[in-house]
Amino acid sequence: MSDHHPTGFTRWLYTTNHKDIGSMYLWFSFIMFLIGGAMAMVIRAELYQPGLQFVDPNFFNQMTTMHGLIMVFGAVMPSMVGLANWLIPMMIGAPDMALPRMNNWSFWILPFAFTLLLSSLFMEGGAPNFGWTFYAPLSTTFGPPSTDFFILGVHMMGISSIMGAINVIVTVFNMRAPGMTLMKMPLFVWTWLITAFLLIMVMPVLAGTVTMMLTDRHFGTSFFDAAGGGDPVMFQHIFWFFGHPEVYIMILPAFGVVSEIIPTFSRKKLFGYSSMVYATASIALLSFIVWAHHMFAVGMPVAGELFFMIATMLIAVPTGVKVFNWVATMWQGALTFETPMLFSIAFVILFTIGGFSGVMLAMAPVDFQYHDTYFVVAHFHYVLFPGAIFGTTAAVYYWLPKWAGKMYNETAGKIHFWLSMIFVNLTFFPMHFSGLAGMPRRIPDYNMMFADFNMWASIGAFGLGLTQVYFLVIVLLTLKNGKTAEQKQWEGASGLEWDAMPSPAPYHTFSTPPKID
Amino acid sequence: MAIRRKLIAGIASLLSIVLSGVVQAATDMNMRPGVTETSNAAYDLHMMVIWVMVAISVVVFGAMIYSFIFHRKSKNYKPATFHHSTKVEMIWTAIPIIILIYLTIPAVKLLIKMEDASNSEMSIQVTGSQWKWHYKYLEHDVEFFSELDRSLTITDENYLLEVDNALVVPVETKVRFLVTASDVIHSWWVPDLAVKKDAIPGFINETWTAIPADQAGKTFRGQCTELCGKDHGFMPVVVKVLSKEDFKAWVAQKDQERLAAEKAAAEAAAQSWDMDKLMAMGKEVYDSKCAQCHQASGLGIPPAFPALKGSPIALGPVDAHINIVVNGKSGTGMAAYGPQLTDAELAAVITYERNAWENNTGDKVQPADIQAFKAGN
Amino acid sequence: MSTETEEKYENYYVPEQSPWPIVGAVALFFIAWGGGNFIHQSTEIVETGDQSWGGLVFLAALAVMIYMVFRWWKDTIKESVEGLYSAQMDRSFKQGMLWFIMSEVMFFAAFFGALLYVRQLVIPWLGGEGNNAMTHALLHPDFLPQWPLTKTPDGTTTQAMGAWGLPAINTAILLTSSWTLTIAHHALKDNNRQALLNYTSITALLGIIFLALQVLEYHHAYNEMGLTLGSGIYGSTFFLLTGFHGFHVTIGTIFLIVLSIRCAKGHFTEKHHFAYEAGAWYWHFVDVVWLFLFIFVYLM
Numbered sequence A: 001m002s003d004h005h006p007t008g009f010t011r012w013l014y015t016t017n018h019k020d021i022g023s024m025y026l027w028f029s030f031i032m033f034l035i036g037g038a039m040a041m042v043i044r045a046e047l048y049q050p051g052l053q054f055v056d057p058n059f060f061n062q063m064t065t066m067h068g069l070i071m072v073f074g075a076v077m078p079s080m081v082g083l084a085n086w087l088i089p090m091m092i093g094a095p096d097m098a099l100p101r102m103n104n105w106s107f108w109i110l111p112f113a114f115t116l117l118l119s120s121l122f123m124e125g126g127a128p129n130f131g132w133t134f135y136a137p138l139s140t141t142f143g144p145p146s147t148d149f150f151i152l153g154v155h156m157m158g159i160s161s162i163m164g165a166i167n168v169i170v171t172v173f174n175m176r177a178p179g180m181t182l183m184k185m186p187l188f189v190w191t192w193l194i195t196a197f198l199l200i201m202v203m204p205v206l207a208g209t210v211t212m213m214l215t216d217r218h219f220g221t222s223f224f225d226a227a228g229g230g231d232p233v234m235f236q237h238i239f240w241f242f243g244h245p246e247v248y249i250m251i252l253p254a255f256g257v258v259s260e261i262i263p264t265f266s267r268k269k270l271f272g273y274s275s276m277v278y279a280t281a282s283i284a285l286l287s288f289i290v291w292a293h294h295m296f297a298v299g300m301p302v303a304g305e306l307f308f309m310i311a312t313m314l315i316a317v318p319t320g321v322k323v324f325n326w327v328a329t330m331w332q333g334a335l336t337f338e339t340p341m342l343f344s345i346a347f348v349i350l351f352t353i354g355g356f357s358g359v360m361l362a363m364a365p366v367d368f369q370y371h372d373t374y375f376v377v378a379h380f381h382y383v384l385f386p387g388a389i390f391g392t393t394a395a396v397y398y399w400l401p402k403w404a405g406k407m408y409n410e411t412a413g414k415i416h417f418w419l420s421m422i423f424v425n426l427t428f429f430p431m432h433f434s435g436l437a438g439m440p441r442r443i444p445d446y447n448m449m450f451a452d453f454n455m456w457a458s459i460g461a462f463g464l465g466l467t468q469v470y471f472l473v474i475v476l477l478t479l480k481n482g483k484t485a486e487q488k489q490w491e492g493a494s495g496l497e498w499d500a501m502p503s504p505a506p507y508h509t510f511s512t513p514p515k516i517d
Numbered sequence B: 001m002a003i004r005r006k007l008i009a010g011i012a013s014l015l016s017i018v019l020s021g022v023v024q025a026a027t028d029m030n031m032r033p034g035v036t037e038t039s040n041a042a043y044d045l046h047m048m049v050i051w052v053m054v055a056i057s058v059v060v061f062g063a064m065i066y067s068f069i070f071h072r073k074s075k076n077y078k079p080a081t082f083h084h085s086t087k088v089e090m091i092w093t094a095i096p097i098i099i100l101i102y103l104t105i106p107a108v109k110l111l112i113k114m115e116d117a118s119n120s121e122m123s124i125q126v127t128g129s130q131w132k133w134h135y136k137y138l139e140h141d142v143e144f145f146s147e148l149d150r151s152l153t154i155t156d157e158n159y160l161l162e163v164d165n166a167l168v169v170p171v172e173t174k175v176r177f178l179v180t181a182s183d184v185i186h187s188w189w190v191p192d193l194a195v196k197k198d199a200i201p202g203f204i205n206e207t208w209t210a211i212p213a214d215q216a217g218k219t220f221r222g223q224c225t226e227l228c229g230k231d232h233g234f235m236p237v238v239v240k241v242l243s244k245e246d247f248k249a250w251v252a253q254k255d256q257e258r259l260a261a262e263k264a265a266a267e268a269a270a271q272s273w274d275m276d277k278l279m280a281m282g283k284e285v286y287d288s289k290c291a292q293c294h295q296a297s298g299l300g301i302p303p304a305f306p307a308l309k310g311s312p313i314a315l316g317p318v319d320a321h322i323n324i325v326v327n328g329k330s331g332t333g334m335a336a337y338g339p340q341l342t343d344a345e346l347a348a349v350i351t352y353e354r355n356a357w358e359n360n361t362g363d364k365v366q367p368a369d370i371q372a373f374k375a376g377n
Numbered sequence C: 001m002s003t004e005t006e007e008k009y010e011n012y013y014v015p016e017q018s019p020w021p022i023v024g025a026v027a028l029f030f031i032a033w034g035g036g037n038f039i040h041q042s043t044e045i046v047e048t049g050d051q052s053w054g055g056l057v058f059l060a061a062l063a064v065m066i067y068m069v070f071r072w073w074k075d076t077i078k079e080s081v082e083g084l085y086s087a088q089m090d091r092s093f094k095q096g097m098l099w100f101i102m103s104e105v106m107f108f109a110a111f112f113g114a115l116l117y118v119r120q121l122v123i124p125w126l127g128g129e130g131n132n133a134m135t136h137a138l139l140h141p142d143f144l145p146q147w148p149l150t151k152t153p154d155g156t157t158t159q160a161m162g163a164w165g166l167p168a169i170n171t172a173i174l175l176t177s178s179w180t181l182t183i184a185h186h187a188l189k190d191n192n193r194q195a196l197l198n199y200t201s202i203t204a205l206l207g208i209i210f211l212a213l214q215v216l217e218y219h220h221a222y223n224e225m226g227l228t229l230g231s232g233i234y235g236s237t238f239f240l241l242t243g244f245h246g247f248h249v250t251i252g253t254i255f256l257i258v259l260s261i262r263c264a265k266g267h268f269t270e271k272h273h274f275a276y277e278a279g280a281w282y283w284h285f286v287d288v289v290w291l292f293l294f295i296f297v298y299l300m
């Protein structure tokens, strides 16, 4: 195959090329990140001071809901799929993803799904306003008309994710270059393989949940209605059976990313490769039996609460193994602190803090005090922003030279990092305090006693938002007039993508498989 | 070597000082210990976990920071080549397990205790609805609604945390709460009692509290903690604690009030009201009970909350109008106001709706009409 | 690894550009958009007079989608017939199909999970079991916990669907179809063209009969037994489980019809017949789901 690019807009519409599709995923997710972030700005502006200043409570709820949905399904998940598309074939020595046409379809469904979801903002009755967890019956009998478009939008995202996951699994199982045994694969590939498995197991369950919602809303069924013999709590069980593995879907690929970056800048091999693989698999398996830790207050039988509490706490063990392995990788390495490394280090520290608050939440008797307060909001932003988002950001800085053949400006990257680091903590750390002081989540107005924390969080949030716009500028400037990158931009890097191809990576790589020993 | 050790010690103590400072210095940043045995136990557990987490942080982040300082390339540090050690990995799998067991044991004990509502001395049914609480004392003939007091402003200490009728409970009594909801899920939370239970429509969840004697006279405040629609943030929970005698007196007084109210209602129903009086009272009821959904302008927030201005029900037959207000409409936010308002109030608010905002039907609905409707119901 | 894989590896066919995915994405969008509006119009959520364009958009988009699938598969069939597909590619398709079926399994698992949760927990709870004594005493004092739930807490009644009429016949039909399909599959491997065609067609026919009986059963349920989607949780789980199964049988039957046509055209060889295998797996999957349905929905 020659290295010719198709041109024009059909290059993007009709493409079967994993690199093009990867780029589209990444750009799409960044746009969604800005939109979801802009909604967070609305939330934070309203919460800057007590009193209702900018929006009415119903619109506030719509913002919360759409912010959560867009960040989770529009920003984080597609960004991870984008990375998978770009990197997996290059890392395992494959010419492309296993099912390239389907790959294109997986991507192109997304912009349409989110058009549908976002259009609900302009519908009569407004956008979904029942939280990203859309608990019944608030979302069924009491949901606005746009709920149905939300449901269908979720179906579309689900189809896209499932196809994407199938593609990843098949590529990894069937397309590895000769000699690339499973236990030689870069850890990023491993984490994505396991993520894809989680996706296939839980996205259909989400589809089932929203289907039951749809029939409850319009066809007279009573899945979530006690009057007909159903149970609103059953909604939560089915939702969280999806929802909890979903949070690991968002974090496992980021684990993979930092597991590539930390060894590079430590100039030392990853510590405990095989235990990393097993730990990731354990996290994934455990994630299926912990879902009800989101539901300690719903009145489950005590035996259930005990089971879910203990199973949840167990997840700290394999996650700890990963954290310790990263630390051991840095230990006695020859460290340098380029931007990707800085983001990875911040990832390890801040994710761990988020994990600690997770363990606190897992303790059922105390969770009665934390549940549905800003303490939970603090927890999940710590694992999501400095977790998933920092992970992706690190990946972009790390592989941008390979993708684009251009090197970003290191000073600009470092400024981006330090601003992000400061503002992310300023935004989300005070939320621990407002939560402990008793501030419930999803409220547009609050008592004076929470005012200070909220003010700091809002100031941090505006700074964080602007910082991310700055990131966009950095990337655009790099693409426009960055310095030419070397084939192996990072001294300590290893792996096929650095060793076996120039920068930028040619349009088609590994048309003939590389030799691996 | 000596420098290193000092540095480790230095970093470790610095970290712990900062962290413990953060945790302890400002108590208003921390969870409130609350006033009951269980809330105190929850607080203790919370502090215990925090300290465990601080300790783990010191070790893990300390090791990282040590690496950052000493194992950097700019200091010409030569990277080691190790990348595996079964022994070390076993250790750092085992230690977290031990820590977790250490945390789990008290948690299990406390949880079992908190979930045991048996042997209670008193039961109160707590029903959440959009957006108020209803309290019903099962052993006494007392029940009432509890709604946000909207007269407070931001500067008031209890802004958003004050209600018209607070729940009243006696000290030194194991009070069982039977928590449920009539429309969507709500959650009843009083931080100082460490009681949080979701209110699920169609099911009853049990929880309990027992407040020590020295808390008599105090008031505890919390909020609804499950997103329940537009006014989720405006649905506070207020609990007043009385000594046992005061509580008895309170119940007696409530009985009196109820009898008096019934009498007044009967009297009101017996007379015929003129338009002005109906409209005045109707507006008052409407603005306090109905306007949050149907809006003071009568325009509602369609499609969730229909406009009453020009609504076919408000302009159509009176009976249909009385019906929806008295009986509500299940599966929507429109609650049954029959049990919540007196006949006179119902008559007034319906009259108001039929004549305000250019509805101008001229209909006067009398309390007697409501009585007749209820009788035929 | 062996040199054999290496050799095949070089043949991995990466298709050039294709317009079908984007057509499919647009079609999916309009299916959702039209379908959503159709639901609103037909349940009068949004007052739009007697417009029914939602349904029209839905149908048009569905047609485009079917066209798209048809063209996409035509491309793959063409490539397959041209011999562009190596054994490695076949493996990709096979693995892809298996994981797709896995996702379908999980979709059904959600509904089976709901069924079991309701039967084992919710109904007893409403009847006062476990920590729900007060639920029963205060909210549903007259409720009788039982399964099938023929009377709901709000008093809706229905009859339960027995197992030994149509459902048993349908079970027999599907089991037979699995058997005929296996014979066909073996015939394919033995290169027995006539048997292949015959047994594949018989299997498709059995699928059609199954569907016809299912329609009959629904008709009976709605018109004679008062068993509808609105009959409380029993009706909900009954119709959603059997309904989605029926939907899958429909897809499977269409799949089988297409396979029969392709058999007649001689598309498959003993070695290269991924599409046939995929169809067969799909059919067996649908069969197994039915067995679970028969046990948990009808029998128990």
Ligand code: HEA
Pocket: A133, A247, A248, A250, A251, A293, A294, A312, A313, A315, A316, A317, A319, A320, A321, A323, A351, A352, A353, A354, A355, A356, A357, A358, A359, A361, A362, A363, A367, A370, A371, A372, A376, A379, A380, A383, A384, A387, A388, B056, B060, B095, B096, B097, B099, B100
């Ligand atoms: C990327 C996403 C992500 C990740 C990785 C996690 C990780 C974890 N989460 Fe979190 N969580 C969310 C996203 C995530 N969560 C979201 C979005 C919500 C809210 C949903 C909503 O309601 O909207 C939520 C809510 C949530 C709750 C419900 C709270 C409530 O509503 O009341 C609970 C309760 O158990 C919980 C627990 C945990 C635990 C135990 C982990 C563990 O995996 C953490 C493990 C990691 C560590 C523990 C740190 C490293 C370990 C060591 C250094 C070893 C030593 C440590 C010990 C021995 C303790 N999470």
Ligand code: HEA
Pocket: A033, A034, A035, A036, A037, A038, A040, A041, A043, A044, A064, A065, A067, A068, A069, A071, A072, A075, A076, A130, A131, A132, A133, A377, A381, A384, A385, A388, A389, A427, A441, A442, A443, A457, A461, A464, A465, A466, A468, A469
């Ligand atoms: C990965 C997921 C993710 C990410 C990255 C974020 C990022 C942020 N989140 Fe969010 N959040 C969630 C996932 C996430 N969140 C979830 C799941 C919920 C729960 C929802 C629910 O309760 O249902 C939630 C809820 C939530 C709340 C609680 C709302 C409530 O309970 O009512 C708050 C409050 O402060 C908040 C704030 C923020 C802020 C300030 C950011 C910032 O980091 C954002 C940074 C800002 C930007 C990146 C935007 C930059 C853009 C501009 C400045 C303008 C330019 C715009 C355009 C050109 C369009 N989030």
Ligand code: CUA
Pocket: B128, B129, B131, B185, B186, B187, B224, B225, B226, B227, B228, B229, B231, B232, B233, B235
């Ligand atoms: Cu009631 Cu929130």
Ligand SMILES: [Cu+2]
Pocket: A243, A244, A247, A290, A291, A293, A294
């Ligand atoms: Cu979880």
